[in-house]
Amino acid sequence: MHVEQIAVFLENKSGRLAEITATLAYHGINIRALSVADTADFGILRLIVDDVESAKKVLKAAGFTIGITNVIAVEVADRSGGLAQVLMTIEKARLNVEYMYAFVNKSGENAVLIFRFDDMERAIVALQQDGFTILSGEQVCAL
Amino acid sequence: MTTLYWEEEIETLPRVGLESIQLTRLKHLVARVYDTVAPYRAKMDAASVKPTDIQTLADLQKLPFTVKDDLRDNYPFGLFTVPMDQVVRVHASSGTTGKPTVVGYTKKDIETWAGVMARAMTCAGATSRDMIHNAYGYGLFTGGLGAHYGAERLGATVIPVSGGNTKRQITIMQDFRSSVLMATPSYALNLADAMAELGVDPKTLALRVGIFGAEPWSENMREEVQRKLNIKAVDIYGLSEVMGPGVAMQCLETDRGMHIFEDHFLPEIIDPDTGEVLPPGEQGELVFTTLTKEAFPLIRYRTKDITRLIHEQCACGRTMIRMEKITGRTDDMLIIRGVNVFPSQVEHVLMGVEGVEPHYQIVVSREGNMDTMAVKVEVSEAIFSDEVKNLEKLTRKIQADIKDLLGVTCKVQLVEPRTIQRSEGKAQRVIDNRKI
Numbered sequence: 001m002h003v004e005q006i007a008v009f010l011e012n013k014s015g016r017l018a019e020i021t022a023t024l025a026y027h028g029i030n031i032r033a034l035s036v037a038d039t040a041d042f043g044i045l046r047l048i049v050d051d052v053e054s055a056k057k058v059l060k061a062a063g064f065t066i067g068i069t070n071v072i073a074v075e076v077a078d079r080s081g082g083l084a085q086v087l088m089t090i091e092k093a094r095l096n097v098e099y100m101y102a103f104v105n106k107s108g109e110n111a112v113l114i115f116r117f118d119d120m121e122r123a124i125v126a127l128q129q130d131g132f133t134i135l136s137g138e139q140v141c142a143l
Numbered sequence: 144m145t146t147l148y149w150e151e152e153i154e155t156l157p158r159v160g161l162e163s164i165q166l167t168r169l170k171h172l173v174a175r176v177y178d179t180v181a182p183y184r185a186k187m188d189a190a191s192v193k194p195t196d197i198q199t200l201a202d203l204q205k206l207p208f209t210v211k212d213d214l215r216d217n218y219p220f221g222l223f224t225v226p227m228d229q230v231v232r233v234h235a236s237s238g239t240t241g242k243p244t245v246v247g248y249t250k251k252d253i254e255t256w257a258g259v260m261a262r263a264m265t266c267a268g269a270t271s272r273d274m275i276h277n278a279y280g281y282g283l284f285t286g287g288l289g290a291h292y293g294a295e296r297l298g299a300t301v302i303p304v305s306g307g308n309t310k311r312q313i314t315i316m317q318d319f320r321s322s323v324l325m326a327t328p329s330y331a332l333n334l335a336d337a338m339a340e341l342g343v344d345p346k347t348l349a350l351r352v353g354i355f356g357a358e359p360w361s362e363n364m365r366e367e368v369q370r371k372l373n374i375k376a377v378d379i380y381g382l383s384e385v386m387g388p389g390v391a392m393q394c395l396e397t398d399r400g401m402h403i404f405e406d407h408f409l410p411e412i413i414d415p416d417t418g419e420v421l422p423p424g425e426q427g428e429l430v431f432t433t434l435t436k437e438a439f440p441l442i443r444y445r446t447k448d449i450t451r452l453i454h455e456q457c458a459c460g461r462t463m464i465r466m467e468k469i470t471g472r473t474d475d476m477l478i479i480r481g482v483n484v485f486p487s488q489v490e491h492v493l494m495g496v497e498g499v500e501p502h503y504q505i506v507v508s509r510e511g512n513m514d515t516m517a518v519k520v521e522v523s524e525a526i527f528s529d530e531v532k533n534l535e536k537l538t539r540k541i542q543a544d545i546k547d548l549l550g551v552t553c554k555v556q557l558v559e560p561r562t563i564q565r566s567e568g569k570a571q572r573v574i575d576n577r578k579i
Contacts, residue, residue: 007529009522011559037531041538042557044529065522065560069529098530116529 001124002070003137004052005114009065010036010043020045020059027058032140033114035101046101048073048114050141071116073135074127078104078111086113086132093126095119105143112140149265149297150258153406154461161462165409166200168434173197173206176440179224182217183442203411203432204420209444211244214384219245223438230438234383235283246285246383247438253292255435256386259404260293263392266402266459267352267377269323271298274349276321278330279357280306285387286357290325293389299323306330309337320349328360328368328376332501335371345373354379356388359469359487363494364501365398378468384444385431391466396458400465403452407435410466411443412452415473426451428473429466447473449485477507477573479514482551486572489518492544496537498525504563509577516553518545521560 010016017036024031033048049055052068059066076082083102090097096118104111112135117123127134135143148154156164174194176183186207187193196205214222223230231250235243248256269275275294279286287305294301302319304312306326312334315321324331331353338345350372356379368376380401381388390408391401403410408431412421415428429446449472453465471485478484486505493499499520506517520541528534538555545553564571 005529007527009527009557009559011557011562016559039531039535042534044531044534046529063559063561065524065527067524067527067529 001072001134001136002120003048003073003114003135003140005069005071005116006047006049006052006055006059007067007069008045008047008059010045012038012040012042017045019062020064023058023062024049024055027054029055029058030141032143033101033103033112035099035114037099046099046114048140052137069116070120071114072120072123072127073140074113074115075110075133075135076113078109082111083113086127089126089130089132090117090123093122095123095126110143112143147265147268147270148461149262154262154402154463156462158462161405162200164406165434168406169200169203169409169432170194170197172432172434172440173442176224176442180222182213182222200409203409203443206443208418208430209441211384211445211447214244215242218242220247223247224440225249225438232288234285234288234387236383243283244384249437252386252437252439255407256289256389257292257296259386259389259407260289261296262404263379263389264293264297264299264323264354266392266394266461267323267354267375268395269294269297269299269352269354273297273299273322274320275299275301275323275325276304276312276316276319276350277301278304278306278312278324278326278334279388285381285383286325286327289381289387289389290354294325309334310341313338313341313343316348316350317343322349322351324350324353324372324374326353326355327357328355328364329358329501331355331368331372331376332364335368336500339371345371348373350374352377354392356380359471359475359485361487361491361494362398362468363491367494367501380466380469382446382448384441385433385446386436390431394457394459394461397465400453400457400467402457402459402461402463402465405463407433409434410452410464412450413445415445415447415449423454424451426470429469449473449476475573477505477516477575479507479516479551482549484516484549484551488549489545490572492541492548493518493520495544496526496541498523499541502563503572505573507573507575507577514577516551517556518553519556519558519563521563522557523560 030050035046037044098116100115102113177194190207192205229249230247232248235245277290279290281287352375365376378393380391391403393401411430412427421427429448431444432442433440448469450467450469500523502521504519508515541555
């Protein structure tokens with residue numbers, strides 16, 4: 001039920017993000033979702049892509065430091081309150097969110113929320129109990 | 144294990160015999176230098192010392208020091224003691240901080256050098272059966288040719304691969320079955336990184352031991368090299384002014400210190416500020432007098448290297464005194480807000496943090512009247528995290544450890560891999576942007 005996310009270390013230098021996206025584009029890798037966490041000194045780019053293995057290989061070859069993390073993708077209806085409902089479940093289960101980001105799928109009916117929790121296994125159970133749809137890596141890429 | 148010596152008699156000579164040889168050679172040297180080199184004679188006259196004043200080894204202290212500026216002032220050949228037709232080779236320093244310093248060798252000097260290098264390699268367990276991979280740079284730098292002649296004298300097979308072209312070096316190591324690596328420690332790590340990238344397992348190589356020198360390196364870096372290359376890493380010391388590599392060498396019996404080949408190079412430890420000779424075992428600036436060199440002898444040459452001498456006899460049976468690993472240089476020493484900082488101390492801290500690679504750079508700046516020190520550290524996969532808080536925890540830990548050891552507050556800056564310049568030879572560890 002996990003989705004593999006690639007995290008890339010970014011120095012605060014102009015053009016680094018462009019280099020990553022150009023590298024992925026050159027190898028025909030599609031980015032499904034991304035977020036950037038930034039501090040005054042560095043940033044962490046987090047990516048969900050359609051071909052994790054290739055992305056890993058080409059980014060490493062281009063000299064980037066990368067890490068693979070498991071995250072959870074939750075599908076919700078793209079309407080007011082969609083995220084609030086998920087967060088209520090998380091609050092009820094007393095789970096900590098390390099970070100999250102979201103994207104809307106092509107049809108525009110559903111939104112996908114990407115979560116990293118301190119306790120991933122418990123989060124999956126809690127979300128499934130409350131009837132949320134958790135997507136696999138293939139499902140996220142197929143959206 | 145049976146310890147191998149290259150010249151057993153002299154290497155294990157009782158101290159009293161060794162000191163008698165040193166005194167005879169010293170008297171002869173001082174007399175010859177006084178007679179043949181005008182700048183030396185002028186300095187001795189100014190200090191009111193005559194060659195006949197040298198009656199014991201302690202009388203050495205009466206003689207004036209020789210410093211790098213003396214070499215520059217007499218550039219290029221002014222301090223040579225023999226006519227140029229007897230000089231068969233010259234080497235020179237890079238001259239990054241002014242004119243290069245030039246050194247010369249007679250035929251006999253080259254033989255002496257090859258002899259001490261063969262002795263040094265034997266200290267590391269090398270024999271005529273070894274395949275010696277010499278990755279020290281060939282050229283004006285003494286490292287390449289010094290090691291080369293020593294390896295040939297030993298009767299080993301020498302691969303004069305020199306520095307650079309790392310991928311080819313690895314292929315040669317695989318195909319030629321290199322068993323002894325000679326390189327700067329930072330280049331050894333460079334090789335290890337390249338092997339990891341190419342998927343070459345060091346265990347599949349024939350490498351057994353590495354002889355590393357030409358730049359200061361910490362004990363933690365030694366462990367790193369040993370682990371990554373799956374070899375024993377030993378320390379060699381030398382400087383071109385005194386001879387080149389082969390002035391002192393660590394043996395396989397101990398990780399503590401290098402044997403100084405005292406029958407050729409007479410060491411002293413002085414207080415770098417006052418010039419006073421320090422009591423045995425104290426840390427200070429290393430000073431050398433060359434006892435046998437013909438073309439370019441040196442009397443009381445200040446090396447600017449900081450170390451201490453170890454007087455206890457080594458388990459290997461050699462009676463020659465040991466010097467500890469160089470902890471820094473008097474001119475590498477940074478003074479940051481009044482605190483003395485050696486790059487090697489920063490390296491020591493970094494190597495103590497799990498996953499941190501020894502690729503770092505210290506950047507010193509001045510903001511207003513305040514000195515600031517930033518330490519750039521490359522982010523390897525081992526320390527990278529997708530969570531900001533983990534990376535911030537890491538930088539705080541390094542900052543705290545540096546503060547604990549050095550007493551200096553610094554800023555740790557994480558940088559992308561391979562953004563700190565890798566040298567093929569010596570690594571540039573410090574950038575001082577202060578305009579003082």
